Amino acid sequence: MNIEQELISSIHKAFTDLYQHTADLQELKLQPTRKEFEGTYTFVTFPYARISKKGPEQTGQELGAYLQQNSALVSGFNVVKGFLNLEIADAAWLQLFAAIAGEDSWGQLAANGKKVVVEYSSPNTNKPLHLGHLRNNFLGYSVSQILKAAGYEVSMVNLVNDRGIHICKSMLAYQKWGGGETPESSGIKGDHLVGKYYVEFDKHYRRQIEELVAQGVEKEEAKIKAPLLQEAQEMLRQWEAGDPQVVSLWKTMNSWVYSGFEQTYQKIGVAFDKFYHESDTYLLGKDIVEEGLEKGIFFKKDNGSVWIDLSSDGLDEKLVLRSDGTSVYITQDMGTADLKYKDFGMDKSIVVVGNEQDYHFKVLFLILEKLGRPYAPGNYHLSYGMVDLPSGKMKSREGTVVDADDLVQEMEETAENYTRELGKVEGMDPDEAKRLFTMLALGALKYYLLRVDPKKRMMFDPQESIDFQGNTGPFIQYTHARISSLLRRAEEMGINYKAVEISKQKSVHPTEREVIFQLSQYTDKVRLAGEEYAPSIIAQYAYDLAKEFNRFYTEVSVFNADDEQLRDFRIALSAAVARTIRHSTSLLGIEVPERM
RNA sequence: GGUCUCAUAGCUCAACUGGAUAGAGCAACUGCCUUCUAAGCAGUAGGUUUCAGGUUCGAGUCCUGAUGGGAUCACCA
Numbered sequence: 001m002n003i004e005q006e007l008i009s010s011i012h013k014a015f016t017d018l019y020q021h022t023a024d025l026q027e028l029k030l031q032p033t034r035k036e037f038e039g040t041y042t043f044v045t046f047p048y049a050r051i052s053k054k055g056p057e058q059t060g061q062e063l064g065a066y067l068q069q070n071s072a073l074v075s076g077f078n079v080v081k082g083f084l085n086l087e088i089a090d091a092a093w094l095q096l097f098a099a100i101a102g103e104d105s106w107g108q109l110a111a112n113g114k115k116v117v118v119e120y121s122s123p124n125t126n127k128p129l130h131l132g133h134l135r136n137n138f139l140g141y142s143v144s145q146i147l148k149a150a151g152y153e154v155s156m157v158n159l160v161n162d163r164g165i166h167i168c169k170s171m172l173a174y175q176k177w178g179g180g181e182t183p184e185s186s187g188i189k190g191d192h193l194v195g196k197y198y199v200e201f202d203k204h205y206r207r208q209i210e211e212l213v214a215q216g217v218e219k220e221e222a223k224i225k226a227p228l229l230q231e232a233q234e235m236l237r238q239w240e241a242g243d244p245q246v247v248s249l250w251k252t253m254n255s256w257v258y259s260g261f262e263q264t265y266q267k268i269g270v271a272f273d274k275f276y277h278e279s280d281t282y283l284l285g286k287d288i289v290e291e292g293l294e295k296g297i298f299f300k301k302d303n304g305s306v307w308i309d310l311s312s313d314g315l316d317e318k319l320v321l322r323s324d325g326t327s328v329y330i331t332q333d334m335g336t337a338d339l340k341y342k343d344f345g346m347d348k349s350i351v352v353v354g355n356e357q358d359y360h361f362k363v364l365f366l367i368l369e370k371l372g373r374p375y376a377p378g379n380y381h382l383s384y385g386m387v388d389l390p391s392g393k394m395k396s397r398e399g400t401v402v403d404a405d406d407l408v409q410e411m412e413e414t415a416e417n418y419t420r421e422l423g424k425v426e427g428m429d430p431d432e433a434k435r436l437f438t439m440l441a442l443g444a445l446k447y448y449l450l451r452v453d454p455k456k457r458m459m460f461d462p463q464e465s466i467d468f469q470g471n472t473g474p475f476i477q478y479t480h481a482r483i484s485s486l487l488r489r490a491e492e493m494g495i496n497y498k499a500v501e502i503s504k505q506k507s508v509h510p511t512e513r514e515v516i517f518q519l520s521q522y523t524d525k526v527r528l529a530g531e532e533y534a535p536s537i538i539a540q541y542a543y544d545l546a547k548e549f550n551r552f553y554t555e556v557s558v559f560n561a562d563d564e565q566l567r568d569f570r571i572a573l574s575a576a577v578a579r580t581i582r583h584s585t586s587l588l589g590i591e592v593p594e595r596m
Numbered sequence: 597g598g599u600c601u602c603a604u605a606g607c608u609c610a611a612c613u614g615g616a617u618a619g620a621g622c623a624a625c626u627g628c629c630u631u632c633u634a635a636g637c638a639g640u641a642g643g644u645u646u647c648a649g650g651u652u653c654g655a656g657u658c659c660u661g662a663u664g665g666g667a668u669c670a671c672c673a
Contacts, residue, residue: 034616037616042615164673359669419635461607469622471622481635486633554637559631
C-alpha cells in the first residue's frame with residue numbers, strides 16, 4: 001500500500017471529472033505538509049489554475065472537496081493560497097502500518113538483475129590510512145550496501161597501488177637507515193613502519209634540495225637532481241627489470257603494509273570481494289592504445305607518443321602512451337576497466353575517488369565511450385570532496401594528517417570515558433562494554449563522515465567535531481537501545497505483540513501518526529540513495545526517524561497505555577522502528593547496541 | 597590565464613531537485629527524571645541564503661556578471 005500513489009491517482013481522476021483534463025501522471029507531485037499546517041501531504045495548485053480556469057485557491061477547494069468525497073484516504077483538507085493540504089484518515093495510517101509490520105524484507109527492494117562493481121579504498125602502500133581514506137572507505141562500503149538494498153548484485157573491489165616511485169622511496173630509506181627492523185622487532189604496525197621510512201626519505205630529500213639550492217642550483221632543478229630521488233628512480237627501474245633483491249625487499253615491505261591494512265579494514269568494518277594490484281595491471285592498456293590507433297581515435301606524434309584530441313568535447317589533448325612506449329596512469333586505467341568488465345560483466349561500474357581526479361575520469365570515461373565499450377554508459381565516478389582540518393588542508397609532509405588508526409583509538413577512549421561517566425557500564429560484562437565502546441566510536445565517526453553530501457568538501461575538527469549528542473551516530477544507537485529495552489520488558493511480560501490486530505485499533509495519536517509516516521518513507525529513501533549514490537540521504541533519514549521516535553517515547557507511555565490493545569500496538573510500532581533503525585544504519589556500516 | 601566546483605545562523609551541516617514564514621545539531625539561555633534508558637524531550641534567541649542583475653504566479657535552488665575559497669590543466673599517480 002502506498003498512500004502517495006493512491007492520492008496521485010485520485011488527483012488524476014479529479015482533473016478528469018472536474019475539468020475534463022487528462023493530467024500527466026509524472027507531473028503530479030505531492031510534498032509533505034509543513035509542520036505549521038494541518039495535514040500530511042500537500043498538493044500545489046498554482047500550476048493548474050490555467051487548467052481549471054479558476055484561481056489557485058478555488059482550484060484547491062474543488063480538488064479537496066472531490067478527494068474528501070471520493071477517496072477513503074482523505075479525511076479532511078484545508079487550502080492556504082495555492083496549497084491544498086490533505087489530512088489522511090486514521091484507518092489508512094493503521095492499514096499502512098500493518099503492511100509495514102508484516103513486510104518480510106523491509107528495506108530490501110526487489111532484485112533488478114543488474115550487476116554493479118564498486119571500487120573503493122585503493123590505497124598506496126607507502127603509508128598508513130588517514131582521515132581522507134576513512135571518508136573514502138566509509139562511502140564505498142555504504143554505497144555498496146545501499147545498492148544491494150536497492151536490488152543490485154554488488155561486488156566490492158580494491159585496486160591497490162603497490163608499485164611506483166612512492167614505494168621505492170620508502171624502500172630506499174629503509175635500506176639506508178632501517179637497520180633491519182621489522183614490525184615484530186619494533187612493535188610497530190606494518191603500514192606505520194613503512195610510512196615512517198617514507199617520512200624519513202622526505203626529510204633527507206628536502207635537506208639535499210636545500211644543500212643544492214645553497215650551491216646556487218635552481219629549486220626546480222634541485223628537486224630533480226637530488227641524489228636520493230635519482231636513487232629512488234634507479235630502484236624503480238631495477239624493480240621493473242625484476243632485480244631479485246629489489247623485488248624481494250618490495251615483497252617484504254608490502255606484506256607488512258598489507259597486514260597493517262588488513263587490521264585497519266577489519267577494525268573499521270569494511271571488506272572486499274576482490275583485490276587488484278597495480279603491479280599486475282600496470283602493463284595493461286597498451287593493446288587498447290593499438291586498438292584506438294587503428295580506429296583512428298588516437299593519433300601518434302613524431303616522437304612516437306600517442307594522444308587523443310578531445311578539443312571537440314571541450315577538453316584538451318591528452319597523452320595515452322609515452323614516447324618510450326610505457327604506460328601512463330590513464331593507460332592502465334583503460335586496461336583495468338576492461339579487466340573488471342571481463343571479471344564481472346557488470347552493468348554499472350563505480351569508482352570512489354576524490355574530486356581532485358574529476359578531470360582524469362572525465363577523460364577516461366570519454367575515451368571508453370569513443371572506443372565503443374559496452375560498459376561505458378555504466379561508468380560513474382563517485383567523486384567526493386576533501387576533508388579539511390581547522391588548520392586547513394591535510395599535508396602528509398607537514399605532519400598535519402590525522403592517522404586513521406590513531407583517530408579510531410582516540411574515539412574509543414572518548415566513548416569509554418563518556419559512557420563510564422554516565423554510569424552505563426554497571427552490570428555489563430567487560431567484553432560487552434568493550435564492544436560497546438568500539439561500536440559507539442565507529443558509529444560517531446561513520447555518521448559524522450557520511451551525513452554530509454559526498455560531493456561537498458567538509459570540515460573535521462578532531463577536538464570538537466565528534467559528539468555523542470544531537471545529530472550523531474550515538475543518538476541513533478541510543479534510540480535503538482531504548483527500544484531494545486522496551487522489547488526485553490515485553491518479552492519478560494510474555495506479551496506477544498506481533499499478534500496484535502491493528503485493524504481493531506480505533507484511533508491514532510498524532511505522534512504515532514508521525515512515526516508511521518516516517519516509516520512509510522523508508523523504501524523511497526533507499527531507492528533515492530541508490531540513484532544518487534548518497535549515504536547522506538540514509539543518514540539523515542535514520543536521524544529523523546530516531547528523533548520522531550523519541551518524541552513519541554516521551555509523549556505517550558507504552559506500558560501504561562489505556563488498554564492492552566493499545567499497548568501492544570505501541571510495542572509493535574516501536575519494534576518496527578527498531579527494525580528500520582537497524583536496517584538503515586547497517587546501510588551506513590554502523591552497528592547498534594541492545595543496551596547502552 | 598583556461599576549465600570545473602563551492603559560498604546558507606557564531607560553528608558543523610539540511611532544505612525531497614522551482615513552492616508556504618529557509619530547518620537540525622553544537623555553542624548560549626529556560627523548563628522537564630517517585631512512570632518504559634535525560635546519550636532524551638519541550639522552549640527562547642540566532643538569517644538581506646556572498647554581492648548585483650535577470651527568467652515567472654513563486655528563486656537558497658535556473659541564467660548572466662562580480663567577489664572570495666578550492667581543485668585541475670605533467671611523457672606523476
